[in-house]
Amino acid sequence: MHAVVCIKQVPDTTDVKIDRKTNTLIREGVPSIVNPFDIHAIEEALRLKDRFGGRVTVISMGPSQARESLKKAISYGVDEAILISDRAFAGADTLATSYVLAQTIRAIGDKEPVDLVLCGKQAIDGDTAQVGPGIATRLGISQLTYVVKIRSIDLEKKEIVVERQLEGGREVLRAELPALLTVVKELNTSRYQSLPSMIRAARYDPPVWDKDSFDRDPSLLGLKGSPTKVSKVYVPPPREKGGIIAGDPEDPEKTVAELVDKLLECKIIG
CATH class of the missing domain: 1.20.5 (Single alpha-helices involved in coiled-coils or other helix-helix interfaces)
Structure with a gap:
């Protein structure tokens, strides 16, 4: 079984500060972490590997600093972690981001078929919950969002059964593989990193994929492929x-x- 996990590096703070001149987040001096929901996606992929064998590949689109988040993923025991980084991706909104991630997954699948894509339900810095569904739509595969439990996977029948977390209860869904899951924190409890994995992570240098690493339409990258326009960013008054x-x-x-x-x-x- 081959699982691909999409992660994002996010600011480690709830005290968001805004530059009132540029209307952008002030990231200087703010430490970064792996998006907390993505940690649970990594854990679930590793649990599936423990059950079925195979491999886990982690990908992240971002600047060179995102290497640290990928090294963190390696410390949990994933097989490979790839940084997707290029100046052409700068300014991407959720639509352009999902395009780049989908094209990356396609390229990975050309080398080794992908059975499952996992994402955290949303990133804590944007809270849009749009990238996961966007990837699934672009890949043309089933999307199962807010997954709180994987009931079963049948690799021979290429089927997966999950429970979705709803506001008033749970919903049980069956879908064909390959599929994309966005997961909630109640899905699992993350494991501790083992010493061998931590040593490997310290020595690991994530490969970098740029815009020439996969088929792409330049008009769908970065700002050109981002129809979202932010007119104003501000901190609500107390x-x-x-x-x-x-x-x-x-x-x-x-x-x-x-x-x-x-x-x-x-x-x-x-």
Whole structure:
């Protein structure tokens, strides 16, 4: 079984700062980590390898600094980690990013067929949850999102059965392989890195694939292939302190009246 995992390097902070002149994130001085949801995608791919054999390939599109995230993936025990990096990819939105990742997966599959693609449900810096489905659409394969459990995989029948996490419960789906899964953190608990894998990671130099490493349409790369336009990025103003209506258990009608008056005053109801 050959699983490909897509990961992203993201800022390790919830205290986002915005450059008010350029309307971009200030990344200087902010440490980077592997997107937390992607760690669970790596773990699930490794568990499938433990069950069925095969290999796990990890890919990441980003600047040269993303090598550290790929080395982190190697420390968990994946077989290969590839950095996809080129100035032509700069400024890519989710549409252009999914195109590059899909073309990379196609090129990998030409060498060794890919049975499963795994992604975290979303990246914590953008929170769009669009790249995984975008890859699946471009590859023309089934997409199973918000996967909380893999019930079964039948490699002979080329079928997979999963449970999807929904707001009000779970949904069981069956799909053909190859397929793409986006996973949630409840899917598994990540393993500890072994010493041999950590030593290998320290010595590992991820190969770099540029725009000439796979078939591509230049008009679909980077800014040219990104229809998304960000008009403004800003930090929401802090919320005002809320009020508390203590209420009188002996006179609930009075409490309700106070609440209604407050809602009217705040123009929440009219």
